[in-house]
Amino acid sequence: MKLYNFFRSGTSHRLRIALNLKGLDYDYVAVDLRKNEHQGAAFKSLNPQGLVPALVDADQVLTQSVAIIEWLEERYPTPALLPTDRYDRARVRALAAVVGCDIHPVNNKRILDTLRTSFGADDAAINHWCGTWISDGFDAYEALLAAGTQRAGYSFGGTPTIADAYLIPQIESARRFKVDLGRWPLIMEVDATCNALEAFQRAAPMAQPDA
Numbered sequence: 001m002k003l004y005n006f007f008r009s010g011t012s013h014r015l016r017i018a019l020n021l022k023g024l025d026y027d028y029v030a031v032d033l034r035k036n037e038h039q040g041a042a043f044k045s046l047n048p049q050g051l052v053p054a055l056v057d058a059d060q061v062l063t064q065s066v067a068i069i070e071w072l073e074e075r076y077p078t079p080a081l082l083p084t085d086r087y088d089r090a091r092v093r094a095l096a097a098v099v100g101c102d103i104h105p106v107n108n109k110r111i112l113d114t115l116r117t118s119f120g121a122d123d124a125a126i127n128h129w130c131g132t133w134i135s136d137g138f139d140a141y142e143a144l145l146a147a148g149t150q151r152a153g154y155s156f157g158g159t160p161t162i163a164d165a166y167l168i169p170q171i172e173s174a175r176r177f178k179v180d181l182g183r184w185p186l187i188m189e190v191d192a193t194c195n196a197l198e199a200f201q202r203a204a205p206m207a208q209p210d211a
């Protein structure tokens with residue numbers, strides 16, 4: 001498998017975590033977002049949307065991190081990153097969606113670039129923007145963790161799930177945008193539990209060859 005990705009991309013990071021948790025090897029292909037390589041013809045021939053990550057398995061090109069992670073779960077079911085109970089699976093997917101649907105998309109590079117170029121946002125305004133949406137989502141995530149009856153270290157239960165694969169990169173991004181994480185103690189607990197695992201450590205942005 002070949003993973004086209006960028007060290008600091010949250011969607012790439014979540015996919016690296018899932019691959020590592022599944023014990024899968026892959027070739028790392030760096031796509032430099034700072035040089036806009038994702039908008040070049042070569043990468044767009046893989047993903048016309050011009051967004052990382054893309055995973056190539058044999059001659060199949062997979063895009064959209066949610067679809068790729070679900071594909072991984074179907075193709076390599078062990079270790080499972082979703083619980084067995086249907087309601088529990090929906091709960092874990094909902095946690096992942098707080099990050100994947102409601103936090104990450106509004107803080108994406110192209111959104112921030114537009115805020116800078118079309119609306120005159122400076123670094124302080126960008127940090128404020130990202131902090132607003134990260135805080136809104138993390139408040140909800142923290143409440144869901146507090147209500148979770150099966151939480152045992154991770155976002156759900158006592159083993160990592162896709163929810164953790166989504167959450168940890170978003171925490172990394174929150175740190176980058178100088179969000180004070182102190183107000184979400186349960187999220188911080190999950191962060192500590194996950195970061196003790198080699199699969200998460202090896203997926204971290206600063207551990208990547210293009211960092």
Ligand SMILES: N[C@@H](CCC(=O)N[C@@H](CS)C(=O)NCC(=O)O)C(=O)O
Binds near residue numbers: 009050053065110
């Ligand atoms: N929904 C897509 C989003 C992918 C995405 O937004 N990737 C970001 C990096 S985290 C990207 O390529 N951004 C480039 C840009 O915004 O110009 C997914 O989950 O794969």
